[in-house]
Amino acid sequence: xxxxxxxxxxxxxxxxxxxxxxxxxxxxxxxxxxxxxxxxxxxxxxxxxxxxxxxxxxxxxxxxxxxxxxxxxxxxxxxxxx
Amino acid sequence: xxxxxxxxxxxxxxxxxxxxxxxxxxxxxxxxxxxxxxxxxxxxxxxxxxxxxxxxxxxxxxxxxxxxxxxxxxxxxxxxxxxxxxxxxxxxxxxxxxxxxxxxxxxxxxxxxxxxxxxxxxxxxxxxxxxxxxxxxxxxxxxxxxxxxxxxxxxxxxxxxxxxxxxxxxxxxxxxxxxxxxxxxxxxxxxxxxxxxxxxxxxxxxxxxxxxxxxxxxxxxxxxxxxxxxxxxxxxxxxxxxxxxxxxxxxxxxxxxxxxxxxxxxxxxxxxxxxxxxxxxxxxxxxxxxxxxxxxxxxxxxxxxxxxxxxxxxxxxxxxxxxxxxxxxxxxxxxxxxxxxxxxxxxxxxxxxxxxxxxxxxxxxxxxxxxxxxxxxxxxxxxxxxxxxxxxxxxxxxxxxxxxx
Numbered sequence: 419x420x421x422x423x424x425x426x427x428x429x430x431x432x433x434x435x436x437x438x439x440x441x442x443x444x445x446x447x448x449x450x451x452x453x454x455x456x457x458x459x460x461x462x463x464x465x466x467x468x469x470x471x472x473x474x475x476x477x478x479x480x481x482x483x484x485x486x487x488x489x490x491x492x493x494x495x496x497x498x499x500x
Numbered sequence: 501x502x503x504x505x506x507x508x509x510x511x512x513x514x515x516x517x518x519x520x521x522x523x524x525x526x527x528x529x530x531x532x533x534x535x536x537x538x539x540x541x542x543x544x545x546x547x548x549x550x551x552x553x554x555x556x557x558x559x560x561x562x563x564x565x566x567x568x569x570x571x572x573x574x575x576x577x578x579x580x581x582x583x584x585x586x587x588x589x590x591x592x593x594x595x596x597x598x599x600x601x602x603x604x605x606x607x608x609x610x611x612x613x614x615x616x617x618x619x620x621x622x623x624x625x626x627x628x629x630x631x632x633x634x635x636x637x638x639x640x641x642x643x644x645x646x647x648x649x650x651x652x653x654x655x656x657x658x659x660x661x662x663x664x665x666x667x668x669x670x671x672x673x674x675x676x677x678x679x680x681x682x683x684x685x686x687x688x689x690x691x692x693x694x695x696x697x698x699x700x701x702x703x704x705x706x707x708x709x710x711x712x713x714x715x716x717x718x719x720x721x722x723x724x725x726x727x728x729x730x731x732x733x734x735x736x737x738x739x740x741x742x743x744x745x746x747x748x749x750x751x752x753x754x755x756x757x758x759x760x761x762x763x764x765x766x767x768x769x770x771x772x773x774x775x776x777x778x779x780x781x782x783x784x785x786x787x788x789x790x791x792x793x794x795x796x797x798x799x800x801x802x803x804x805x806x807x808x809x810x811x812x813x814x815x816x817x818x819x820x821x822x823x824x825x826x827x828x829x830x831x832x833x834x835x836x837x838x839x840x841x842x843x844x845x846x847x848x849x850x851x852x853x854x855x856x857x858x859x860x861x862x863x864x865x866x867x868x869x870x871x872x873x874x875x876x877x878x879x880x881x882x883x884x885x886x887x888x889x890x891x892x893x894x895x896x897x898x899x900x901x902x903x904x905x
Binding site (some may be wrong): 435436437458459461462464465468474476477498 | 545562564622626627630
């Protein structure tokens with residue numbers, strides 16, 4: 419799976435699960451604020467990652483992730499190291 | 501002591517998804533029973549069930565408010581929304597007043613089972629998702645609705661088997677009567693999925709009359725062969741008379757008595773003495789005589805022993821008073837945790853619209869109780885006082901009397 423395909427897949431599930439307007443998603447945008455995430459929502463982010471990419475992460479792994487680009491990089495890195 | 505009135509009702513049931521639809525179904529004697537073919541495939545004895553549409557709450561609630569709602573929580577949200585509209589309770593009022601909530605609910609099996617399946621399959625508890633715990637607890641309805649509607653009063657769930665909904669109204673009534681609350685949102689909610697019904701089916705309690713689902717639930721009829729599981733949600737908003745009059749609310753009825761008892765007997769087989777005691781108590785509380793009651797909405801679920809024993813209890817207390825009697829479970833099936841609340845809603849709709857809903861499928865009652873004044877067909881009649889019975893496993897009994905105000 420290419421980086422572009424991974425990013426496209428991530429955007430698709432974020433729009434679907436967190437009901438955010440696709441236009442609001444941008445690499446430099448703030449992930450938490452854009453998706454209106456509270457502490458419970460990170461649990462659902464874990465569920466979506468497992469469901470879409472087949473690997474498990476922990477809610478605490480998101481600590482250093484601020485922007486969508488950070489999130490893409492984190493997932494791409496995980497996919498490539500599988 | 502405050503007088504206690506009902507200012508709002510709402511319903512989401514197998515007879516319709518709002519008050520107007522349900523009123524029409526009650527009047528015409530329409531059944532809400534059908535077949536779930538999946539139940540045959542997974543080993544149920546009976547595929548009979550109440551049939552209810554899955555709500556779509558996307559247009560009403562944001563994601564965070566939806567993910568913690570199980571099936572019965574979704575039904576309860578919609579019935580409560582309807583009841584609040586009828587009662588004239590809006591967001592502004594909820595911010596200014598301490599409105600409470602007490603709902604009857606005694607399971608949330610589907611959510612528990614799905615979470616357990618996920619953990620077993622994935623070996624990871626996080627993958628159950630953030631809504632699972634809030635869907636899984638018996639208090640799921642009150643914890644979700646109190647959050648969604650920003651309620652600041654009393655807040656808990658009653659788990660009392662098939663009398664849960666009735667006791668929720670009874671307890672709300674006592675709190676308002678004591679002056680501890682001005683408004684309490686009461687009700688009952690019942691999931692209808694197969695996950696919640698399997699072990700009950702296993703007791704051979706459900707009707708096997710699959711050739712004609714609409715004829716399967718037949719309380720008091722000699723040919724009854726068991727109940728049909730069903731569900732949905734009903735909301736009954738109760739309020740002190742002073743509060744209702746002060747704000748000019750429409751009063752739908754006055755709760756004048758709450759009777760209760762415990763059989764102290766078998767866990768599942770009902771007796772006569774327990775229900776009779778609850779009936780005696782509610783009449784005493786209401787300071788009414790049997791002749792004052794014009795309609796009884798029976799608990800009768802279409803089981804051979806339960807219906808007969810309830811009829812005997814009613815006969816022993818009401819003697820020759822002979823109020824009309826019907827079990828709306830003949831149409832809805834057994835709404836269990838919801839039934840005590842929904843049957844107050846059904847009876848209020850009848851009282852308001854001048855009719856008594858029929859006990860459909862009742863052709864021939866048992867010999868010992870054949871002189872009871874059953875409503876075999878819809879009866880067009882004005883009435884001003886009714887009694888609603890609800891009984892449950894463990895021998896819990898609840899009876900409520902409501903009068904026209």
